[in-house]
Structures are given as C-alpha cells and as structure tokens.
Amino acid sequence: MTDQATKPGFDRRLLPAMMLGSVLNPINSTIISVALIPIGWALGAPPAQTAWLVSALYLATSLGQPVVGRLIDLFGPRRLFLAGTSLVGLAGVLGAVAPNLGVLIAARVLLGFGTCAGYPAAMALLRSEAERTGEDNPQGVLTALAVANQTIAVVGPLLGGLLIGVGGWRATFALNVPLAAAAIVLGFLRLPKESVRRGDLSRLDLPGMGLFAATLTSLLLFLMNPHVSTWYLPVLTVLVGGAFAVRELRTPTPFIDLRVLGGNTPLLATYGRAVVAYVVAYAFLYGFSEWTEEGFGLSAFDAGLVQIPMFLTAIGVSIVSGRRRGVRGKLLLGAVGQIAACVVLLTLTGSSPLWMLVLVALIFGLPQGLNNLALQNSVYFQSDPERTASSAGLLRTFAYVGSMIASSATAASFGPHADTGGMHTLAWVMLAAGGLYLLVTLFDRSLGRLRGPA
Known part of the structure; x- marks a missing residue:
C-alpha cells in the first residue's frame, strides 16, 4: 500500500504546454479553410x-x-519547443501585416516550421515520463492530446469565421501572437531543462537531413x-x-x-494509412x-457554424474510444464513416437543404474522432x-503528404470557382482514398496484436 502511494505518476504540470504546443499546427491548418475565399477576394487571387x-x-x-x-x-524538447513557438509568434505578426499573397505565403512557411516542435515534443515528454515513472500506460494523456x-x-x-467577422481575415494570423506567447511562458516554466552533451552533436546526420529535405521538396512540389x-x-x-x-544505410x-x-x-x-486518411480529411476540410x-x-x-456537429461528434468519439484498448476496430469504423460521408457529398447541390450539409459534417465527425487517435496510438506503440x-x-x-494530395485535388477539381460540379469531382477522389484506407486496414493482421492502451 505504501509503495503504491509513493509511486511517482505522470507530471500533470507538463500537460498545458504539451497540449498547447501540439495544437498550434492543427489550428493553423484548419482556421485558414474559411479564410481562403475572403483572402482571395481581398487580394484578387483565385482558389488555384x-x-x-x-x-x-x-x-x-x-x-x-x-x-x-x-x-x-537527441537534445530534449525544451529548446526546440521554445524556438519553434517563438517563430510562430513572428509568423503571426508577418501574416497580420502582409501586403500581398506572396508575403502571406511566406508567413505560412514560417508557421509551418514554427509549429514543428509541439507534437514531437509532447510525444517525447510522454515517453520520458514513462521511463521516469516505470509505467508505460499513456492512455489518458494520449487521449487528452488527441x-x-x-x-x-x-x-x-468556426473560430476562423468568428475572427473574420470581427476583425477580417488578418485576425486569423494575428491569433498566433497570443497563442505563441502563452506557449513560450508555459514551456519556459514547466518543461524540464536539458544539458547538451558534446557527443550528441556528432550524432546529427546533417547530410541525411539535407537529402531528405531535397527528396521531400521535389515530391511535394510535384504533388502541388x-x-x-x-x-x-x-x-x-x-x-x-x-x-x-x-x-x-551506410x-x-x-x-x-x-x-x-x-x-x-x-x-x-500506419504511415501509409495516414496518407490516405488525410487525403479524405483535408479534402473535406478545405x-x-x-x-x-x-x-x-x-x-x-456560417460555413464554420455548419461544421459544429463534426466538432461535437469528434470530441465525443475521441473521449469514448480513448478508453478502449486496441486500434483495429477504431480504424475500420473510421474507414466506413469516411466512405459514408463521401457518398452523401455526392448527393449535395447548391439547392440542397441546409440540414444535409449538417448531416455530412455530423458523419465526418466519426472518422475525425477515431482515425487520428488510432494512428497516434499506433505510432507510439510501434516505434523504437x-x-x-x-x-x-x-x-x-506522411499525414501532410496526404494533405498536399488533397490540396492539389481540391485546386484541380475547382479551378477558378468552387462550384458543385467541382465538389462532386473532389468527392470521387475522396471516395477512392477512403476505399483504399479500408482495404489497407482490413488486410493488416498486425493490428490485431496491437493491444497497448489506446
């Protein structure tokens, strides 16, 4: 009884910094979705x-x-977390005063690099806490992050629509300034300090990083x-x-x-599933x-308001499914949800009743709540x-490769105008990706052996 009472547990003081850092990327990924049209109108730029x-x-x-x-x-999360979140704040200022589309794109590049540290830092902290406490049971924290x-x-x-209504599309960039400031304060106060050992620097594979960057850049530029x-x-x-x-290899x-x-x-x-899952998710989002x-x-x-059912469904599904072990059932149900939502998308027209748009958002909430949680947990238990x-x-x-494919498919489907015909073309692309996701999951026998807390 005494051993149980004195046994160290997960340091909950880390959670605010972990959660805020990990959400900086998704908030900038999604808030822009309702700002694209207002930005295009303001700067004279078409959807392409x-x-x-x-x-x-x-x-x-x-x-x-x-x-x-x-x-x-190699070096621990603190330094990278603080440097990244500082870059997010700088990007927010640049985007808020950007005079043209080129500067806005530069601000988004800075945001991309700045938000890189949050999620890996959270996962690293989770692993280090498991080693410190001797308990690799991250069920509650993984669910909280998801x-x-x-x-x-x-x-x-919805937040983007609200900000645009109050302060215009520039407010969606300015939001990053207070978020970054809060993340810096939390990171400075809560994240553990690390010492850099001279031997760690020799383990940096800079040529490998450069070749990886060149490979991925050429691939993604083609996908765009x-x-x-x-x-x-x-x-x-x-x-x-x-x-x-x-x-x-050498x-x-x-x-x-x-x-x-x-x-x-x-x-x-799991990485392959992430690609096709995010093709569907981000093609729908944008x-x-x-x-x-x-x-x-x-x-x-109102476009953001229509997606409230997806928000509520995704949160509820994540909380409920986060209490259950295993990931295969979650992935299969998420795949079915994607396919069902795509089928309903194909029936929508400019004269459809508003409740049908709400229905699509409601259905998409199911895979939104299941897939990300299951993929995240799979990587935690499958990785070194x-x-x-x-x-x-x-x-x-890999998720962003899927999002780039989705972005390219969206631009190709819509062309100069986001009309119903283009949306139906995009829905067929999403349906194909959803079908592939289902097949990859059905034939992956290793998922049945993945019984870590999920």
Whole structure:
C-alpha cells in the first residue's frame, strides 16, 4: 500500500504546454479553410493561387517535423519547443501585416516550421515520463492530446469565421501572437531543462537531413502541380531519394534508420494509412468549406457554424474510444464513416437543404474522432522508444503528404470557382482514398496484436 502511494505518476504540470504546443499546427491548418475565399477576394487571387497558403504550411511542416523530432530525440524538447513557438509568434505578426499573397505565403512557411516542435515534443515528454515513472500506460494523456487536437482541428473553421467577422481575415494570423506567447511562458516554466552533451552533436546526420529535405521538396512540389511540364520533379525525387537511402544505410548514426524502419512493417502500414486518411480529411476540410461559401452561398462564419456537429461528434468519439484498448476496430469504423460521408457529398447541390450539409459534417465527425487517435496510438506503440519524437514527426509528415494530395485535388477539381460540379469531382477522389484506407486496414493482421492502451 505504501509503495503504491509513493509511486511517482505522470507530471500533470507538463500537460498545458504539451497540449498547447501540439495544437498550434492543427489550428493553423484548419482556421485558414474559411479564410481562403475572403483572402482571395481581398487580394484578387483565385482558389488555384490561394491553395498555396495551404500547401506552403504543409510543405514546411512535412520537412520540419521529422527533422525537429530527431533533434528532440537527441537534445530534449525544451529548446526546440521554445524556438519553434517563438517563430510562430513572428509568423503571426508577418501574416497580420502582409501586403500581398506572396508575403502571406511566406508567413505560412514560417508557421509551418514554427509549429514543428509541439507534437514531437509532447510525444517525447510522454515517453520520458514513462521511463521516469516505470509505467508505460499513456492512455489518458494520449487521449487528452488527441481530444485537444480534434477540438482545435474541428473548431478551427468556426473560430476562423468568428475572427473574420470581427476583425477580417488578418485576425486569423494575428491569433498566433497570443497563442505563441502563452506557449513560450508555459514551456519556459514547466518543461524540464536539458544539458547538451558534446557527443550528441556528432550524432546529427546533417547530410541525411539535407537529402531528405531535397527528396521531400521535389515530391511535394510535384504533388502541388502534377503536370507533364513538371516531369523532372518525380525523376529528381527518385534520384535524390536513392542517394538518401544509400547515405542512411551506410552512416552509423542515420537521421532515419532505414534498417529499423524497413523491418517494422506495422509502422510502415500506419504511415501509409495516414496518407490516405488525410487525403479524405483535408479534402473535406478545405473543399467542403470553400464550396459552402462559394457554391452554396454561406458566409465564412456560417460555413464554420455548419461544421459544429463534426466538432461535437469528434470530441465525443475521441473521449469514448480513448478508453478502449486496441486500434483495429477504431480504424475500420473510421474507414466506413469516411466512405459514408463521401457518398452523401455526392448527393449535395447548391439547392440542397441546409440540414444535409449538417448531416455530412455530423458523419465526418466519426472518422475525425477515431482515425487520428488510432494512428497516434499506433505510432507510439510501434516505434523504437529511442526515436519516439522523430517517429511521431514522420507520422505528421506522411499525414501532410496526404494533405498536399488533397490540396492539389481540391485546386484541380475547382479551378477558378468552387462550384458543385467541382465538389462532386473532389468527392470521387475522396471516395477512392477512403476505399483504399479500408482495404489497407482490413488486410493488416498486425493490428490485431496491437493491444497497448489506446
């Protein structure tokens, strides 16, 4: 009885910083969805150009997440967390005063790099607390992180609409200034201090990081503009990717240990699921939001209001499912929810009753609440404990690859106007991705053996 009473538990003082840091990226990912049309009107830019505001953030974050994650694995979360959140505040100021679309895109790039530290830092802190306490039972904290991310991700459009109604689209950028200030204060006061050992610096694989960045950049630039005129980009991706693989297999301290990763088929399958899951999620987030404003005629605030059912459903589903072990059932149910929502999307027109839009949002809340939680928990239990932060960063990278595909599909489907025909084309793309997600999950037998707390 005495041992149980004196047994150290998870340091709950870390939670506010962990949760705030981890939500900086999803809030900037989603709040922009209802701001794209007002920004386009204000700056004279069509949807095909404002789509770069989405792509720029994901390009920067896709590159930065695994790099920052690896730095956190080596040096601890505190320094990277404070540096990243400071960059978020700077990006908020730049976006709030931006005179044109080019500067806005630059602000989104800074936001992408600045928000890279929050989620890997949270996962690293979770692992270090498990080692300190001797209990690898992160069920409650993983659920709290997932719920925080779900809340922000889904409430983002509503918050964005409210901010636009009060202070215009620039307010969606200015919001980052107080958020960053709060994160810096919490990080400074609560996150444990670390000492950098000279040996840690020698473990940095800078050439590997550079080749990884070049590979991913060429791939994502092609995904943003898949055209015959950009044929050289996939060729460059293969060539530089090959050089990256050779480098990582030969160096004693690789940036991404391809030997371990290549032998971890369940983790690779999780990353693949993340790609297709986020194709559906972000195509809906951006495409549906743009269509409700331009194709259906709602204001930015009302477009966010329509998604409240998704917010409520996702939060409730995350809380309830977070208490249950295993992930396979969650992933399968999430896949079915995605497919059902896409089918309903195909029936919508500019004259559909408003309740049908609410119904679509309600259905999408189910996979929104299940998939992210299950994917996050899968990575925690499937990854090498010494590379928890970088593995978590890679999960976000694969998710952002999916979001880039979604952004490209949205721009190609809509063209100059977000009309109903374009939305239906996008829905077919989403349906194909949802079907693939279901198949990948059905045939992954390793999920049945994943019985960690979820």
